[in-house]
Each structure stands twice: as C-alpha cells, then as structure tokens.
Amino acid sequence: xxxxxxxxxxxxxxxxxxxxxxxxxxxxxxxxxxxxxxxxxxxxxxxxxxxxxxxxxxxxxxxxxxxxxxxxxxxxxxxxxxxxxxxxxxxxxxxxxxxxxxxxxxxxxxxxxxxxxxxxxxxxxxxxxxxxxxxxxxxxxxxxxxxxxxxxxxxxxxxxxxxxxxxxxxxxxxxxxxxxxxxxxxxxxxxxxxxxxxxxxxxxxxxxxxxxxxxxxxxxxxxxxxxxxxxxxxxxxxxxxxxxxxxxxxxxxxxxxxxxxxxxxxxxxxxxxxxxxxxxxxxxxxxxxxxxxxxxxxxxxxxxxxxxxxxxxxxxxxxxxxxxxxxxxxxxxxxxxxxxxxxxxxxxxxxxxxxxxxxxxxxxxxxxxxxxxxxxxxxxxxxxxxxxxxxxxxxxxxxxxxxxxxxxxxxxxxxxxxxxxxxxxxxxxxxxxxxxxxxxxxxxxxxxxxxxxxxxxxxxxxxxxxxxxxxxxxxx
Ligand SMILES: [Zn+2]
Numbered sequence: 001x002x003x004x005x006x007x008x009x010x011x012x013x014x015x016x017x018x019x020x021x022x023x024x025x026x027x028x029x030x031x032x033x034x035x036x037x038x039x040x041x042x043x044x045x046x047x048x049x050x051x052x053x054x055x056x057x058x059x060x061x062x063x064x065x066x067x068x069x070x071x072x073x074x075x076x077x078x079x080x081x082x083x084x085x086x087x088x089x090x091x092x093x094x095x096x097x098x099x100x101x102x103x104x105x106x107x108x109x110x111x112x113x114x115x116x117x118x119x120x121x122x123x124x125x126x127x128x129x130x131x132x133x134x135x136x137x138x139x140x141x142x143x144x145x146x147x148x149x150x151x152x153x154x155x156x157x158x159x160x161x162x163x164x165x166x167x168x169x170x171x172x173x174x175x176x177x178x179x180x181x182x183x184x185x186x187x188x189x190x191x192x193x194x195x196x197x198x199x200x201x202x203x204x205x206x207x208x209x210x211x212x213x214x215x216x217x218x219x220x221x222x223x224x225x226x227x228x229x230x231x232x233x234x235x236x237x238x239x240x241x242x243x244x245x246x247x248x249x250x251x252x253x254x255x256x257x258x259x260x261x262x263x264x265x266x267x268x269x270x271x272x273x274x275x276x277x278x279x280x281x282x283x284x285x286x287x288x289x290x291x292x293x294x295x296x297x298x299x300x301x302x303x304x305x306x307x308x309x310x311x312x313x314x315x316x317x318x319x320x321x322x323x324x325x326x327x328x329x330x331x332x333x334x335x336x337x338x339x340x341x342x343x344x345x346x347x348x349x350x351x352x353x354x355x356x357x358x359x360x361x362x363x364x365x366x367x368x369x370x371x372x373x374x375x376x377x378x379x380x381x382x383x384x385x386x387x388x389x390x391x392x393x394x395x396x397x398x399x400x401x402x403x404x405x406x407x408x409x410x411x412x413x414x415x416x417x418x419x420x421x422x423x424x425x426x427x428x429x430x431x432x433x434x435x436x437x438x439x440x441x442x443x444x445x446x447x448x449x450x451x452x453x454x455x456x457x458x459x460x461x462x463x464x465x466x467x468x469x470x471x472x473x474x475x476x
Contacts, residue, residue, distance in 0.1 A: 048423055072433075073430070078102065082108065096464075132168060356394065
C-alpha cells in the first residue's frame with residue numbers, strides 16, 4: 001500500500017522515502033555505554049526512529065534492510081578544525097569528508113556573510129554539515145588574507161555584532177588581537193550570545209582567555225606556556241621574538257638572530273613543565289568550560305613533511321594544492337635550519353601529546369580536529385589520523401570517538417539533534433567492518449555512510465572518491 005505515503009508526500013511537500021533498517025549490528029552509540037551487540041536501528045526519513053535489541057525490533061514493511069551481522073555502527077564523525085570548506089575552490093573537499101564518514105565540520109575561517117553563503121548553497125548535494133566560524137578576526141597586519149582586522153575596541157564590538165547578524169556560529173579569534181580589543185570582543189560576544197573560539201592571542205595567557213569565556217582553544221596555543229613554572233617570563237620572551245618577526249622595521253639579521261631564541265624558548269617550556277602548575281590550569285579549563293582542540297595531526301604533519309610522493313591520497317589534490325603541500329612547511333629554509341625546526345617540532349609533538357593525555361585525565365573537554373587544508377592534513381582521511389593520535393596521547397578509543405561525535409555535538413549546542421545514535425536524532429551514521437573500540441584504526445574500515453538518512457554503500461563512497469579524483473584532474 002503505497003498510496004498513503006504518496007498522498008502524504010503531496011500534502012506534506014516532502015518526498016516519501018522507504019525506511020532503512022540496519023539489523024543485528026553492534027551499536028557504539030556515542031554515549032558512555034560502549035558497544036551493544038545485536039541491535040537493530042530503524043531510520044525513517046532523516047531521523048533515527050528506533051534503536052532496539054534485534055529480537056524485539058519491529059521492522060517496517062517495505063523497509064530496505066542491511067544485515068549488520070559482525071559490523072559496528074558509530075555516529076557520523078565531525079572534524080572540529082577545518083579550513084576552506086566554504087571556499088568554492090575547495091568544495092571538492094566535501095566529497096573526501098563524506099567518503100570518510102565525516103558528516104560535518106567546524107570551519108575555522110568562514111565566509112564574510114554566513115547567512116548569504118548558506119542561502120546560496122542550500123541545495124548542494126551531498127550536503128556536508130558546517131558549523132561556521134566568522135572570518136578570522138585579527139589585529140593589525142594579519143598574516144591571512146580575508147581576515148577581519150579589529151584594531152580598536154569599537155571595531156572589535158562592531159565585528160561581533162555584524163557577524164552575529166550575518167549568522168556566523170562563532171567568532172574566530174586570532175593571534176595578533178591586542179589585549180583590549182580581545183576583551184572587548186569577548187564582552188560583546190557574551191552580551192549578544194555568540195561564542196568565541198580560536199587561538200589564545202599572543203598578548204594573553206591561556207588562563208586569561210579561559211576566564212574571559214573563550215569556548216575553545218586551538219592547537220594548545222599558550223597552553224604549554226601555562227603549564228610552565230616560568231610562564232610569565234616565557235610569554236614575555238615570546239612576545240619579544242614575535243615583535244622582531246612581525247616588526248616592519250626589523251632587519252633580516254635581527255630575524256636570523258631571533259631563530260635560535262625561538263628554539264631555546266620551545267626547549268625551555270618543556271624543561272620547566274610543572275605538574276602542579278599544569279593541573280591548576282586544567283582545573284580552570286574545567287571550571288570555565290573551556291574546550292581544547294589540540295590538532296595533533298597538524299604538528300604531526302610538520303614532522304612528516306613533506307609527504308612521500310607515493311602517498312595514495314595525494315591523487316585527490318589538484319596541482320595548485322599539491323604545489324602548496326610539496327612546498328610544505330620548511331622548503332624555504334636552508335637545510336640546517338630545516339633539520340633544527342623538525343627536531344624542535346618532534347619535541348613539541350611529544351610534549352603536546354603528553355599535555356593532551358594529562359588534560360584528558362583531568363577531565364578537560366577535548367575535540368578532534370585536523371586543521372585540514374594545511375599541508376599534509378587531508379580532508380576526511382585526516383580525521384582518522386587525529387583519532388589515532390588522540391589514543392596514542394592517552395584517550396581511550398571510546399573517548400577519542402566521542403571527541404568527534406557526542407562531544408562535538410555537545411560543544412556546538414546540538415546534542416539534542418545529533419552526536420549519538422538515539423531515537424529522534426538525525427540519521428548521520430557510519431557502518432564499520434571492524435571494532436573501533438578494539439583498535440581505533442578500525443574507524444577507517446568504512447562499509448557505508450548514512451548522511452541525513454541517505455545511504456551511501458561502499459560502492460557509492462568509492463564513486464565519491466572517484467569524483468574527487470576526477471575533479472582534481474580538471475582543476476589542474
Ligand atoms: Zn586552523
């Protein structure tokens with residue numbers, strides 16, 4: 001009897017769709033429950049209708065049934081630190097995200113007008129969910145084009161009001177905001193009800209940003225400093241070095257001389273790490289509700305740079321992106337300087353991993369983010385790398401998974417509609433061949449993705465990858 005649904009489709013204006021059922025699957029629903037074997041999940045339209053032990057499940061007639069025996073179902077993944085997803089030149093990246101089970105991203109440098117962008121892209125299919133930041137809000141002489149410069153407190157407040165009006169989900173704050181401007185932005189954002197997320201500016205400590213209500217800190221900016229018993233001296237020294245690097249009147253000799261000072265300050269942070277100081281900072285993050293998105297893959301990328309030309313994922317990149325990635329992080333440096341920077345990155349990576357593990361044990365909230373579109377940080381594939389790095393840093397596989405699912409949804413204020421596999425939530429799901437709680441690398445064993453209720457079996461995911469590859473050739 002299909003008359004009724006068709007009638008409903010006509011009256012309700014929505015297309016009737018066949019229910020989708022995944023039977024006898026092990027469900028890892030994103031909550032603390034862990035894995036529940038032999039469950040049946042019923043999806044109706046774009047919602048999860050029921051999650052029940054398979055023997056009790058009521059399978060709707062005419063439903064499309066997938067056999068989940070031996071397989072694992074997890075919530076759709078979110079990459080919580082990305083760039084370029086709203087940029088038309090990088091719109092192909094969404095194919096790579098979806099093919100890798102990443103159903104949504106937090107974009108850390110959004111368009112000037114989020115509302116206008118959403119209206120223009122409302123019919124994009126397949127549609128990637130985007131939690132959209134404002135453009136980068138920075139102080140004078142910003143390093144990134146398209147940043148909004150806020151040089152005065154008034155400009156800071158104006159920017160917050162404008163971005164709130166235009167529908168940005170949050171204000172992205174950046175490294176070179178002057179103190180006063182930063183505090184004005186934080187105050188205005190609090191007044192109008194929009195979160196601020198991003199770097200801790202050079203002019204502040206991590207504790208100050210946390211106290212000012214910054215909702216997330218990216219790349220552990222100023223966090224290793226805040227774990228040192230010499231924080232104040234280190235921050236002052238860093239500001240001095242930064243002033244030389246950024247100073248319009250600095251000579252090349254002065255900049256060259258500042259290089260070794262930079263390596264020394266990195267070493268000093270590690271040498272003066274003090275667990276009591278660190279724990280006090282972590283307790284402050286917990287109390288203030290400050291989340292951390294450590295983007296370990298970005299640091300890792302700087303060690304692995306440049307990638308081997310054999311990396312099979314490189315075929316999805318266009319020539320122009322390849323050129324940027326091939327140049328990588330250090331190609332411009334003389335060999336000796338390059339080796340020293342890589343050595344310093346390696347130590348920093350170990351230190352940051354240690355801090356992430358410690359923060360996790362101290363119950364600081366953690367988000368999985370890749371900083372993709374930076375060289376060697378792949379859209380989609382990279383999120384799986386980040387999950388593995390989080391586990392290496394000390395998170396349990398379940399906690400790592402939650403950092404990209406339930407916790408991501410909670411962070412965005414969307415836990416009522418996504419983030420876990422529970423009745424009533426949006427049907428964004430990933431079906432895996434192997435158990436990710438046994439080995440986090442198994443998040444890569446993707447058998448199918450369900451995005452907004454629509455099923456992409458493995459063959460469709462491979463087709464998305466083939467499309468991305470074809471687009472890459474066209475873009476050359
Ligand atoms: Zn970033």
